[in-house]
Amino acid sequence: MKFSSRWLVYLLVIAALVALFFAFYPRSPEVPTGSLDNLVTLTKEGSVRLADDTEIGGEIDRIVQQGDTLTAMDGDTSMLKANFVGSTTELYDYLVAREVDMSVVALDPQEAGGFNWGGLLINLLPLVFFIGLIWFIFSRARGAGNQAMSFGRSKARLFSSIRPTITFDDVAGVDEAKAELQEVVEFLNSPEKFTALGARIPRGVLLVGPPGTGKTLLARAVAGEAGAPFFSISGSEFVEMFVGVGASRVRDLFDQAKRNAPCIIFVDEIDAVGRQRGAGLGGGHDEREQTLNQILVEMDGFDSSTNVIVLSATNRPDILDPALLRPGRFDRQVVLDQPDIKGRKAILEVHVKGKPLDDSVSLETIAKQTVGFSGADLANLVNEAAILAARRNKETIGLVELEESIDRVIAGPEKKSRMISSREKEITAYHEAGHALVARKLPHADPVHKITIVARGMMAGYTRFLPTEDRYLWTRSQLNDKLASMLAGHGSEDLIFGEMTTGSHSDIEQATKIARKMVTEYGMSEKLGPRTYGRREELIFLGREVAEQKDYSEETAREIDEEVHAVIQHAYEVAKEILAGNRAKLVQIAEVLIAEETIEGEGLETLFNAPVPAEESTSPPDEQNPVEP
Numbered sequence: 001m002k003f004s005s006r007w008l009v010y011l012l013v014i015a016a017l018v019a020l021f022f023a024f025y026p027r028s029p030e031v032p033t034g035s036l037d038n039l040v041t042l043t044k045e046g047s048v049r050l051a052d053d054t055e056i057g058g059e060i061d062r063i064v065q066q067g068d069t070l071t072a073m074d075g076d077t078s079m080l081k082a083n084f085v086g087s088t089t090e091l092y093d094y095l096v097a098r099e100v101d102m103s104v105v106a107l108d109p110q111e112a113g114g115f116n117w118g119g120l121l122i123n124l125l126p127l128v129f130f131i132g133l134i135w136f137i138f139s140r141a142r143g144a145g146n147q148a149m150s151f152g153r154s155k156a157r158l159f160s161s162i163r164p165t166i167t168f169d170d171v172a173g174v175d176e177a178k179a180e181l182q183e184v185v186e187f188l189n190s191p192e193k194f195t196a197l198g199a200r201i202p203r204g205v206l207l208v209g210p211p212g213t214g215k216t217l218l219a220r221a222v223a224g225e226a227g228a229p230f231f232s233i234s235g236s237e238f239v240e241m242f243v244g245v246g247a248s249r250v251r252d253l254f255d256q257a258k259r260n261a262p263c264i265i266f267v268d269e270i271d272a273v274g275r276q277r278g279a280g281l282g283g284g285h286d287e288r289e290q291t292l293n294q295i296l297v298e299m300d301g302f303d304s305s306t307n308v309i310v311l312s313a314t315n316r317p318d319i320l321d322p323a324l325l326r327p328g329r330f331d332r333q334v335v336l337d338q339p340d341i342k343g344r345k346a347i348l349e350v351h352v353k354g355k356p357l358d359d360s361v362s363l364e365t366i367a368k369q370t371v372g373f374s375g376a377d378l379a380n381l382v383n384e385a386a387i388l389a390a391r392r393n394k395e396t397i398g399l400v401e402l403e404e405s406i407d408r409v410i411a412g413p414e415k416k417s418r419m420i421s422s423r424e425k426e427i428t429a430y431h432e433a434g435h436a437l438v439a440r441k442l443p444h445a446d447p448v449h450k451i452t453i454v455a456r457g458m459m460a461g462y463t464r465f466l467p468t469e470d471r472y473l474w475t476r477s478q479l480n481d482k483l484a485s486m487l488a489g490h491g492s493e494d495l496i497f498g499e500m501t502t503g504s505h506s507d508i509e510q511a512t513k514i515a516r517k518m519v520t521e522y523g524m525s526e527k528l529g530p531r532t533y534g535r536r537e538e539l540i541f542l543g544r545e546v547a548e549q550k551d552y553s554e555e556t557a558r559e560i561d562e563e564v565h566a567v568i569q570h571a572y573e574v575a576k577e578i579l580a581g582n583r584a585k586l587v588q589i590a591e592v593l594i595a596e597e598t599i600e601g602e603g604l605e606t607l608f609n610a611p612v613p614a615e616e617s618t619s620p621p622d623e624q625n626p627v628e629p
Contacts (some may be wrong), residue, residue, distance in 0.1 A: 014388030028496040149217040173343030204310040208338030212376030215313035229263035235272030246291030262307030358398040433589040434492025435463040450600035483571035515567040
C-alpha cells in the first residue's frame with residue numbers, strides 16, 4: 001500500500017512523543033484498599049520502604065519480623081486503625097493530614113514497582129488504533145484518486161525486456177502473408193534501406209481471415225523477428241461506459257509507442273472499435289465512435305520518421321469504417337485464408353514437433369483428410385491425438401489416434417454409452433449406407449472415406465468424404481451430385497422402410513441452402529438466368545444479418561421458390577434411382593455396417609468392390625414393419 005512519506009513522518013513523531021510522555025511520567029504503584037495492616041504487608045513485600053532510624057520505622061519492622069498485629073504507634077490508636085485508599089501519593093496526604101512527621105516515613109515509588117509497561121501498552125492501544133484508522137482512510141482516498149487518474153490510461157501490455165520467442169519458423173501454411181510481413185520487419189530493422197529510395201514505412205497492416213487461421217500468431221512472430229517493443233491490446237479494452245475514456249486510452253497508447261519507437265502496436269479484434277460510423281445506437285457522439293475518431297487521428301498524425309507500425313486483426317473487414325482502411329492508415333490488407341493441403345501438412349509438422357509419432361503416420365494422408373481445417377483446428381487435432389494415445393497407455397501417437405481426432409474435431413467425441421434400439425440402429429445403418437452408395441456411383445461426388453453408426457455429438461451416424469483435391473470453385477454438376485449424396489440418406493429410409501424419420505433434418509437443411517444459393521447467387525438457374533436476387537442488410541453495430549431486402553417482385557419470388565424446389569427434387573430423384581437400381585448393394589453395405597459399426601479406408605473400398613451374394617438380393621429387410629411415427 002502506497003502512503004505519503006510526509007504523513008508517515010508525522011505519525012512517527014506523534015508516536016514518539018506519546019511514548020516519551022508515558023516513559024517519563026512518574027507513576028506510583030497502586031496501593032490496595034484496606035487498613036494500616038496492609039502497610040505491614042507492603043513492607044514485607046518491599047513495596048514500601050520506611051526509614052530505619054525512626055521510632056515508627058523500627059516499630060513497624062519489629063512487628064513485621066514478629067508477624068504480630070500492629071495495635072499501637074506513638075499512642076495514636078485511631079490513626080493506626082484508619083483506612084487508606086489510592087496511590088502512595090494519597091497515602092502521603094493521609095499521613096500528613098494526621099500530623100505524622102514525614103521525615104520518618106520514606107516511600108520509594110521507583111523501588112516500589114518500577115516502570116509500568118502494561119499500563120503504557122494499554123494507554124497506547126487507542127492511539128495505535130486511531131493512527132491505523134487515519135492511515136486506512138488516507139490510503140483509500142489516495143487509491144481512489146490514483147484509480148480516477150489512471151482510468152484513461154492504456155491497458156496495452158508491453159513486451160520489450162522479455163522478447164517474444166515466436167518467429168516466422170513457428171508459423172506455417174501462410175507463406176504469402178509471411179512474405180508481406182517480412183518487409184515490415186525489414187522496415188523496423190533497416191529503415192535507411194527504404195528511406196534512401198524515398199519509400200516510407202507502412203503505417204498499418206490489417207490481418208484479415210477466418211477465426212483460427214493464425215492472425216494473432218503471425219503478429220507475435222513479427223514482433224519476435226523484429227526484436228522491437230510490442231504493445232498488445234484488444235479492441236474491446238478501449239471501450240468503457242464513460243464517454244471519452246476510450247479516446248484517452250488511444251492517446252496514451254500512441255504516446256507510449258512514440259517514446260519506445262521503433263515499435264509495433266497490435267490491436268486484436270479491431271472491429272470492436274472500428275465499425276462503420278453512423279450505425280451506432282447512440283448517434284454520432286457515442287463512446288465507440290469517439291474512440292475510432294481518435295484512432296484515425298493518431299494513425300494519420302504520425303511523423304514519417306516515427307517508426308511505429310500498427311498491426312490489427314479482424315475476421316469482419318466488411319464492417320470496418322472506410323476511413324480506417326484507406327491508404328495512409330492501413331496501407332496493406334494481408335489475407336489469411338484456410339490452408340491448402342501443402343499448408344496443412346506444414347502446420348501439422350509444426351505441431352508434431354516434440355511429440356513421438358508412430359512410423360506408420362503419414363502427415364500427408366492426414367492433410368488430405370482435413371480439408372477446410374484451420375490452423376487452430378489442426379493444432380487441436382494433434383493435441384486430441386496425443387491425449388487419446390496417453391489414455392490408451394501408448395508410447396507413440398499412431399494413425400488411428402490421428403484419424404479418430406479428425407472425427408472428434410468435426411463431429412465431437414463418440415457417444416458409445418448411448419443406448420439405442422436395434423430398429424434405430426438398422427435405420428441409421430441404411431441411412432449412412434445410402435449416402436455412401438450414391439456418392440460412390442456419382443462421377444462428380446467426393447469419394448467416401450468412412451462410414452460409422454456410432455453417435456457423435458448430435459449425429460446418430462456419420463459419413464465422411466475425402467476430396468481428392470482442394471476445391472475453390474464448384475461446378476453445377478459437382479453441386480448437383482453433392483445434393484444427391486446429401487439426400488440419399490432420406491431416400492434410403494423411404495425405399496427400404498417405406499417411412500421417413502427426423503434423422504435427415506440436417507441433410508435437408510444444408511441441401512436447401514445450397515440449392516437457394518445456386519438459384520439466387522450463383523446464376524445456375526436456366527429459367528431465371530445469371531443474376532443475383534435479394535440484397536442482404538445488416539446492422540453493423542450488431543454485426544449480424546438481420547434482413548434480406550427483396551429487389552424483385554412477388555412473381556419472381558414465386559419463380560425462385562419453384563426453381564429451388566426443382567433443383568432439390570431433381571437431386572432427390574437421382575438419389576432414389578441409384579438406390580433402387582443398387583438395392584442389393586445397399587443391403588450388403590448396411591448389414592456389414594450393423595455388424596461392425598464403423599467401416600473406413602481399405603475396408604470400405606473392399607466392400608464397394610465385393611460381389612453381392614445372391615441371397616442378399618432376394619432377402620431385403622422386412623418391409624412390412626415400417627418405422628413407427
